[in-house]
Amino acid sequence: MLVNLNKILPLARKKKYAIGAFNISNLEMAQGVIFAAEKLKAPVILQTSEGALEYGGLEYLAAIGHVAAELNKKLPVVLHLDHGKDESLVERVIRSGWYSSVMIDASRYSLEKNISVTRKIVELAHARGMSVEAELGAIVGQEDLVKVSAKESTFTDPEQVKKFVALTKCDALAVSIGTAHGSVKYAPGEKPVLDLGRLKKIAATTSVPLVLHGASSVSHDLLVELHKTCNALGDCERIHNAVGIPELQVKKVIALGISKVNVDTDLRIAFTSAVREKLLTDASFIDPRKLLGPAREAVQKLVEKKIKSFGWK
Numbered sequence: 067m068l069v070n071l072n073k074i075l076p077l078a079r080k081k082k083y084a085i086g087a088f089n090i091s092n093l094e095m096a097q098g099v100i101f102a103a104e105k106l107k108a109p110v111i112l113q114t115s116e117g118a119l120e121y122g123g124l125e126y127l128a129a130i131g132h133v134a135a136e137l138n139k140k141l142p143v144v145l146h147l148d149h150g151k152d153e154s155l156v157e158r159v160i161r162s163g164w165y166s167s168v169m170i171d172a173s174r175y176s177l178e179k180n181i182s183v184t185r186k187i188v189e190l191a192h193a194r195g196m197s198v199e200a201e202l203g204a205i206v207g208q209e210d211l212v213k214v215s216a217k218e219s220t221f222t223d224p225e226q227v228k229k230f231v232a233l234t235k236c237d238a239l240a241v242s243i244g245t246a247h248g249s250v251k252y253a254p255g256e257k258p259v260l261d262l263g264r265l266k267k268i269a270a271t272t273s274v275p276l277v278l279h280g281a282s283s284v285s286h287d288l289l290v291e292l293h294k295t296c297n298a299l300g301d302c303e304r305i306h307n308a309v310g311i312p313e314l315q316v317k318k319v320i321a322l323g324i325s326k327v328n329v330d331t332d333l334r335i336a337f338t339s340a341v342r343e344k345l346l347t348d349a350s351f352i353d354p355r356k357l358l359g360p361a362r363e364a365v366q367k368l369v370e371k372k373i374k375s376f377g378w379k
């Protein structure tokens with residue numbers, strides 16, 4: 067059943083669990099996610115970035131999401147645009163009628179411009195029964211690795227939250243509290259610590275469901291899988307500095323009001339490790355299904371683990 071964020075996030079915030087939002091860009095990733103959700107009977111958010119749309123095409127990826135929702139009449143499935151930075155693309159996604167939810171990411175602008183851009187998208191989306199996630203404060207990326215002090219200047223200011231939510235009428239709010247996108251979230255020597263005090267203040271000023279981006283754990287187990295093939299491929303150095311958000315930290319922020327947890331990097335690692343492993347250990351096939359089937363299974367296994375760890379029972 068295709069639903070928007072409002073059907074699942076307010077309850078999650080109230081009951082202190084989080085819904086997993088998983089980035090997909092092909093059939094196998096989407097099926098890995100949806101098979102896990104089906105198995106656990108857990109609501110799920112399938113999300114596509116602007117890059118995923120460029121790669122797979124809006125209609126093709128949306129069709130996969132719709133089939134997943136259609137085949138699971140009782141399971142709430144949200145089809146969500148992740149980090150819509152290009153307003154004309156966000157508007158195209160809304161007008162397409164294919165998605166049930168969008169994120170407008172105007173966090174790079176001044177507060178006033180972020181509010182006006184977000185508000186316009188909210189009006190357009192709400193008129194079509196769609197939900198909108200907005201971002202206040204900016205979540206840095208792998209390429210933007212900056213010192214903690216500089217990073218903090220991009221953190222969400224709790225003083226701005228009430229006004230932002232009231233004026234934009236957004237349905238969910240992405241907050242910046244110390245995470246980063248990608249597999250190298252911290253500079254060498256820097257501790258993966260989230261600003262829980264800031265999150266508490268934010269959560270105290272608004273009941274809107276909060277979103278944690280850059281939430282991949284890049285766990286030891288996942289890296290072990292990747293490392294199995296790094297010698298053969300000669301890229302052990304490249305992943306040397308990989309570090310994510312420990313599962314325990316994610317649990318802590320869920321208890322404090324985070325109701326949507328975004329995961330992309332961990333899925334990419336699981337998928338790619340399975341593909342590498344298959345290619346390096348078995349060259350006896352030319353059937354892509356033999357290559358991508360194990361990757362789909364690896365994604366499903368990981369997503370099942372994530373859903374459970376985010377508190378869904």
Ligand code: G3H
Pocket residue numbers: 089115116117118148149247248330331
């Ligand atoms: O939020 C960032 C996601 O990991 C999307 O990454 O733009 O490479 O698809 P991408």
Ligand code: 13P
Pocket residue numbers: 089148149246247248249278279280281282283328329330331332
């Ligand atoms: P990761 O890179 O930590 O998986 O974050 C994904 C994300 O925030 C997508 O919006």
Ligand code: ZN
Pocket residue numbers: 149205247279280328
């Ligand atoms: Zn993100």
